[in-house]
Amino acid sequence: MEFVETIGALRERLSGERVRALVPTMGALHAGHLSLIDAARTAGNGRATVIMSVFVNPLQFGAGEDFTRYPRDIAADRAKAASVDILFAPPTDELYPSTGAPPIRVIPELDPPRWEAAVRPGHFAGVLTVVAKLFNIVQPQVAVFGQKDIQQATYIRAMVEALDFPIQLVIAPIVRESDGLAMSSRNVYLSSDERVRALALSRALRATDAQWRAGERNVEVLEAAGRAVLDATPGVITDYFAVAEPHQLQPIAKAGTGSIAMVAARVGRTRLIDNLILGA
Ligand code: AMP
Numbered sequence: 001m002e003f004v005e006t007i008g009a010l011r012e013r014l015s016g017e018r019v020r021a022l023v024p025t026m027g028a029l030h031a032g033h034l035s036l037i038d039a040a041r042t043a044g045n046g047r048a049t050v051i052m053s054v055f056v057n058p059l060q061f062g063a064g065e066d067f068t069r070y071p072r073d074i075a076a077d078r079a080k081a082a083s084v085d086i087l088f089a090p091p092t093d094e095l096y097p098s099t100g101a102p103p104i105r106v107i108p109e110l111d112p113p114r115w116e117a118a119v120r121p122g123h124f125a126g127v128l129t130v131v132a133k134l135f136n137i138v139q140p141q142v143a144v145f146g147q148k149d150i151q152q153a154t155y156i157r158a159m160v161e162a163l164d165f166p167i168q169l170v171i172a173p174i175v176r177e178s179d180g181l182a183m184s185s186r187n188v189y190l191s192s193d194e195r196v197r198a199l200a201l202s203r204a205l206r207a208t209d210a211q212w213r214a215g216e217r218n219v220e221v222l223e224a225a226g227r228a229v230l231d232a233t234p235g236v237i238t239d240y241f242a243v244a245e246p247h248q249l250q251p252i253a254k255a256g257t258g259s260i261a262m263v264a265a266r267v268g269r270t271r272l273i274d275n276l277i278l279g280a
Contacts, residue, residue, distance in 0.1 A: 002086045003078060007095075007137050010051075010088050014138065019048040022140035024131060027054035027089070028071035028185035029080040032175035036144045037083055039172040043142045051138050052081050054089040059102070060126030071188055088138075095133060105129040106163075108155055115249065115262060116151045116273070119239050124155045131156055135165050144170045148182055150260060150275045154249050174274070176202065182274045189270040193235075198267045200233035204241060205276040208261045212278040217255050219243045222278075230265055239264040239271070246277070 004010045014020060021040035025033050033052075040050045054077055061067035074089055081087050096102050106128035110117070117124055135143065145153045153171050160167055175183050180202035181195075190198055204226035211225045226241045244251055246258040255278060262275040 001078070001082050001084055004086055004088050005090055005094065007090065010086070010137060013086065014049070014051075017049040019044055019142075020138055020140040021048035021050050021142040021144065022134060022138045023050065023052040023084070023144045024134050025052060025054055026056045026070065026185065027077045028073060028188070029054075029077045030175075030183045030185065032146060032148060032183040034080065034083075035175050036146060036172050037081070039170050040142060040144045043144065043168065043170045048142060049085045050083075051086045051088055051140070052084040053134055053138075054081075054087065055095065055130065055134075056092075057126060057130040058092060058096070059105070059129055060123050062120055062122060065120075066186070066189075069189075071185055095130065102129065106132050106159060108158065110155075110158065110248070114251070115240055115242060115244075116264065119264065124152070127152055128155060128159050132159065132163070132165075135167060140167055142168045142170060144172055146174065147171050147275070147277075148174045148184070149273070150262065151249060154247075158248075180206070182272075184272065186270055186272065190267060194268045194270065197233055197235045198270075198272055200230050200236045200267075201263050201265055201272055201274040202276075204229035204263055205261050205274060208243065209276055209278055212255060212259075219251075219253055219255055219259075222255055222261070226261060226263065230263070235267060237266045239266065241265075243278070 021044045023036045023040050056070050058067055105125050107125045207229045208222045208226040211222050222243050223241055230236055230238045241263045243255055243259055243261050246260050259278045260275055264273045
């Protein structure tokens with residue numbers, strides 16, 4: 001694995017590499033991130049140069065969010081990402097050279113903003129701007145993202161279509177702890193008590209899925225099943241629990257094949273998200 005910190009060095013290293021697969025991350029790597037490396041290898045038929053980026057993108061954090069305390073451990077990341085070809089970990093000023101907000105951004109205008117976009121204004125503009133930069137720097141044929149951030153994946157798909165990036169997107173399944181908690185770099189924030197309460201998110205999704213499997217299709221009823229689990233767990237504050245269609249994550253009245261149940265909730269000071277494809 002080669003460790004690269006500048007755009008210039010990365011471009012030089014990549015010149016002549018014909019097939020490139022990019023795995024963007026914010027680091028603090030866990031098994032979920034590592035599963036994306038395998039997905040990148042598979043998508044590239046084993047012939048792609050796999051580039052993982054590690055960059056805690058200030059642009060996608062709102063005021064009062066956890067940018068400063070977000071876990072950073074590049075030494076551990078270098079060890080865990082040993083199976084990539086290149087680990088690209090630029091300092092902040094390599095991607096955003098001037099201080100303050102960059103003057104040009106990719107701003108999604110999918111009206112009205114829902115779910116994460118409603119709770120975190122400006123978040124997806126920050127995500128799309130950094131992902132567009134990474135796409136232009138790496139010029140990959142394949143880019144791999146996780147279903148864990150399904151709304152992010154939907155925005156990136158919309159950007160790829162709208163801006164004609166010639167990139168195949170791969171969305172890899174969610175990797176969970178053995179008790180069901182979706183792996184996340186933010187799980188390290190949880191106290192042992194909060195760690196137990198955090199299981200309410202995956203339990204709520206499974207409760208909705210159980211209703212689906214029993215034949216329920218009314219979204220109000222499906223959502224109520226999930227919310228009941230969250231509401232019954234002290235110390236968990238729900239931002240939203242919703243069932244949506246899988247393509248643009250629009251609200252629906254009747255659930256169909258592949259409908260997505262999505263949840264965001266705060267457990268103490270930690271905000272967690274999770275989702276599940278009904279019946280999958
Ligand atoms: P992050 O470092 O949290 O920005 O995540 C980087 C990439 O890893 C994103 O595409 C995420 O969706 C994906 N990811 C995060 N957690 C998981 C997980 N538990 N399973 C699979 N992919 C994940």
